[in-house]
Amino acid sequence: MVVVADYQTAGRGCGTNKWESERGKNLLFSILIHPVEVPVMKQFHISMAISMAIFDALEQYIGDVSIKWPNDIYWRNGKLGGILIENRLQGGCIKDCIIGIGLNVNQEQFFSDAPNPVSLKQIHAEDTDREQLLRDILARFEQYMTQDVKARYLAHLYRRKGFHPYTDKQGAFMAELVDVEADGHLLLRDDNGTQRRYAFKEVTFII
Numbered sequence: 001m002v003v004v005a006d007y008q009t010a011g012r013g014c015g016t017n018k019w020e021s022e023r024g025k026n027l028l029f030s031i032l033i034h035p036v037e038v039p040v041m042k043q044f045h046i047s048m049a050i051s052m053a054i055f056d057a058l059e060q061y062i063g064d065v066s067i068k069w070p071n072d073i074y075w076r077n078g079k080l081g082g083i084l085i086e087n088r089l090q091g092g093c094i095k096d097c098i099i100g101i102g103l104n105v106n107q108e109q110f111f112s113d114a115p116n117p118v119s120l121k122q123i124h125a126e127d128t129d130r131e132q133l134l135r136d137i138l139a140r141f142e143q144y145m146t147q148d149v150k151a152r153y154l155a156h157l158y159r160r161k162g163f164h165p166y167t168d169k170q171g172a173f174m175a176e177l178v179d180v181e182a183d184g185h186l187l188l189r190d191d192n193g194t195q196r197r198y199a200f201k202e203v204t205f206i207i
């Protein structure tokens with residue numbers, strides 16, 4: 001099931017964040033799936049599949065798109081979209097999974113305190129057909145759910161190559177991206193050669 005909203009009065013982002021979206025301008029949708037075939041320990045597959053579906057769909061319009069671990073869609077250093085995934089587990093399976101997606105499509109100005117929003121319209125100066133984009137993402141998502149998508153996902157990660165600044169509870173450091181594990185942990189290698197492993201929210205990209 002897919003639920004699409006033209007406007008949200010209480011759009012939610014990750015954690016306690018709100019999701020800003022001007023009426024009738026963007027893509028706001030949630031997909032309900034019952035991925036009982038995806039083992040809980042490999043649940044990040046769902047995130048990789050939807051991220052790659054969005055990546056491919058956007059790349060038809062613009063270049064320089066990347067996926068910022070774990071759930072953001074970036075254009076250069078700006079946030080073009082966000083993904084919020086909520087799972088309900090039962091008996092070692094993912095019984096229900098709601099994937100909420102917000103993509104900045106035709107909005108030209110942003111007013112919230114989000115640090116770095118950007119829209120397709122701001123990038124390529126044209127309005128994009130939101131229905132077409134949605135259809136495209138859904139078709140690709142269905143395909144990616146049945147494929148091993150990890151190599152592609154890694155190849156298109158934001159900051160895939162080189163050392164970049166991050167911060168964790170111990171402070172700021174420079175690191176390079178090593179891998180993303182099946183359950184979603186991020187592996188970084190710092191400039192001392194030490195490998196660091198993070199769950200969601202345990203590390204922040206300094207941008």
Ligand SMILES: O=C(O)CCCC[C@@H]1SC[C@@H]2NC(=O)N[C@@H]21
Nearest residue numbers: 011012013014082083100101102
């Ligand atoms: O913080 C993020 O990056 C995730 C944003 C997710 C926004 C989408 S819009 C559709 C669905 N409904 C919501 O309230 N949030 C998600």
